[in-house]
Amino acid sequence: MYETTYHRPSSIDEAAALFSKGKEAKYLAGGHTLIPVMKQRLASPSDVIDLGKIKELIGVEPSGDGIVVKAATTHYDVATSDTVKKALPALAYLASLIGDPAVRHRGTIGGSLANNDPAADYPAAVLATGATVKTNKRTIAADEFFKGLFSTALEDGEIITAVSFPVQAKAGYAKFPHPASRFALTGVFVAKTPSGDVRVAATGASQNGVMRIPAIEAALKANWSAGALDGVSISADGLLSDIHGSADYRANLIKVMAQRAVTAAG
Template sequence: MYAFEYHRPDSLRKAVNLLAKVEDAKILAGGHTLLPTMKQRLAAPSALIDLNQVPELVGIELRGRSLVIGAMTRHADVETSAVVQQAIPALAELAHMIGDPHVRQRGTIGGSVANNDPAADYPAACVGLGATIVTNQRKIPAEEFFTGLFETALEEGEIVTKIVFPIVARAAYSKFRNPASRYALAGVFVAKRSSDIRVAVTGAGESGVFRLTEFEEALKKRFSPKSLEGLKASPDSLIGDIHADQAYRAQLVAVMARRAVAKAAGR
């Protein structure tokens, strides 16, 4: 690691002021991506602004027909929350699939969303549920927030403060895990709210999370895994790497989509 300053603000206001004042500073949440890259000297911020002591960024609550989760809420807390399990059980199940217990005890939902790893799970839930990403400056629809691999719509000085998930009638997530990292080689989040049906894919797209509109149209006619038989994602826009080539990932996406619909439909 290169030398850096360390700041630990105890309020969002102080964190925002530090981010504006300290040149080339980085926000520290769970640290699962930032700290390893710093150790490898692939990142060299002048300062870290640690959000772990900012109380207003933590918490889970139900507000009307929306589930609101603070950005610094741990994966483990999303997984075990009775509120999440009641409101959107698929989201609690997704959190349980992230990494291992050590990762879930330190990693945060806001850190995952802001990092936008192309194989992360939460982006699929955000897009699939039509979530809104709230920052200290504005509200951003999930589909506008995720802009590319490790890229988001966040601007300089912005900090993710919470994520608002609409409550849907049915939802489920299914993924094929890398056996070592447990990242998604292909993960599909399916959600049904009235006539609005969304199928969001993570781990497979060359530009990150994306929606499968052809699958969505098929499910609008009949919300059943049988509606997806014969449908496949185009391999042209998918990732190919040492773990799975584009054709294999296309097949995985189709299988994970059918499994997610089957779970959502209670089959």
């Protein structure tokens, strides 16, 4: 790891001010992406600004039509939150599948979203539920937030403060994890709003990161059942192909994971 300067601000405003003063500053939340990348010398921030201890960034709250998960809340705290388990149990389940227990004790929802790894779990939940990403400057709709591999709508220095998840009539997540890393070889989140609208998002599958799957959305809107997807075929165009799975294999996984997610959602 190259030399760096560590800062621990106590407020969002102080963090943003430190960022603008740093030459090549980076925010650190759980550190479970940034620190490994710094150890490999693929990142060499002049300043590391720790958001993990900022109280206003931690916690889960019920809101009128859903829940608000603050950005520095760990995966473990989301997975075990009674508020999340009651309002959006599929999100708690998703959080319980990330990495391993020690990783879940450190990693945060805000860090995961800001990084937008193409195989991360949270982006699927945010996109499928039509959640809203709140930052220190604005609110960003899920459809506008994800911009391809490791890129988002966040501007330089912008801090995710919370994610607002609207309540769903039904929601489920299923993932085929990579057996070593536990990242999603493919993961699919299915969600049905109280008004009957259906949104489905897949992670780990596409060359462009998380994406919605219109063919599955249409089939589930007509008939919310795993069987409704039997006849749906998913194109392998634009899907990832690597030593872990071909594009065709991932195309099939999208369908199978969607069926399992629907079954889990009930």
